[in-house]
Amino acid sequence: MIEIKSLKKTYRERTVLDIDKLVIDDGTILAVAGANGSGKSTLLRILACQLKATEGEIASPENSLYMPQQAYAFRGNLIDNITLSGADRETAKQLLEKLELSHLSEKKATSLSGGELQRLSLCRVLSRKAxxxxxxxxxxxxxxxxxxxxxxxxKEYREENGCTVVMSTHAPALALKAADRMIILGNGKIEADGTPADIFNKPETDWAKSFTAGWKTDA
Ligand SMILES: Nc1ncnc2c1ncn2[C@@H]1O[C@H](COP(=O)(O)OP(=O)(O)OP(=O)(O)O)[C@@H](O)[C@H]1O
Ligand SMILES: [Mg+2]
Known part of the structure; x- marks a missing residue:
């Protein structure tokens, strides 16, 4: 279980994350939505221990894997980029196949397109257990x-490992297809919390209604 209490991240005078309480049950896939600058990456980076909270308490599994917003590649081919994290070649090949990158497996990872690179970054993360x-x-x-x-x-990784997933997104389809629960951040605060379908179809507040209205026109 992840338990967050009175969490704040402040830069100088500006509070960019302000979460009173958030409890995430084991095995949940939680989507974190919200406009640019609403605090999604800040929340993930704090959970990944990449960033220190200004105040608050967090109880969270130590054994976590973090995929940053900026995908990256090391030198070497795609297989090297996965085995570098400790996975064996067979696991690397299976993951590349799953993410439809097998045809590129011997290519230089630094020459991948943006979408290919992002899928490779996910392969690197999913090659380990957490x-x-x-x-x-x-x-x-x-x-x-x-x-x-x-x-x-x-979803497959979650089924196989029974892990919890926290993922930020701007894509309504991703939240609706993958997540059990979604929160929407507005200026660092949780403005909506529920199943993606409920938040999308029956937003409870005017704030959530106007946020999801934008999503509907995007979808
Ligand atoms: N080092 C920093 N110093 C000052 N402000 C920062 C710093 N890092 C982040 N911020 C601010 O914190 C706010 C939240 O940033 P964050 O990266 O969490 O947003 P986000 O929801 O992930 O946005 P996006 O959708 O663009 O990825 C932003 O307004 C950002 O400018
Ligand atoms: Mg971000």
Whole structure:
């Protein structure tokens, strides 16, 4: 279980994250939505211990894997990029196949397209075992097929490992297809919390209604 209490992140005078209480049950796939600058990456980075909270308490599994918003590649081919994290070649090949990157497996990883690179970054994360996956916008560079592959891979990993997943996204389809629960951040605060379908179809507040109205026209 993840338990967050009175969490704040402040830069100088400006509070960019302000979460009174958030409890995430084990095995949940939680989507974190919200406009640019609403605090999604800040929340994920704090959970990944990449960033220190200004105040508050967090109880969270130590064994977590984090995929940052900016995908990256090391030198070497795609297989090297996965085995570097400790996975064996067979696991690397299976993941590349699952994310439809097998045809590129011997290519230089630094020459991949944005969407390919993002799928490779996910392969690197999924090649290891963890109790908590923290994925910052895992489909932001993907086309429709790529996003579907990413969703399926995340769900399969959760089924196999029983882990919890916290992923930020701007994609309504990703939240609706993959997440059990969604929160929407507005200026660092939780403005909506529920199943993606409920938040999308029956938003409870005017704030959530106007946020999801924008989503409907995007979808
Ligand atoms: N080092 C920093 N110093 C000052 N402000 C910062 C710093 N890092 C982040 N911020 C601010 O914190 C706010 C939240 O940033 P964050 O990256 O969490 O947003 P986000 O919801 O992930 O946005 P996006 O959808 O663009 O990825 C932003 O307004 C950002 O400018
Ligand atoms: Mg972000």
């Amino acid at each position: 109790e908590l996956l923290l994925l910052d916008e895992p489909t932001s560079a993907c086309d429709v097929r790529g996003a579907e592959l990413v969703v399926n891979a995340i």
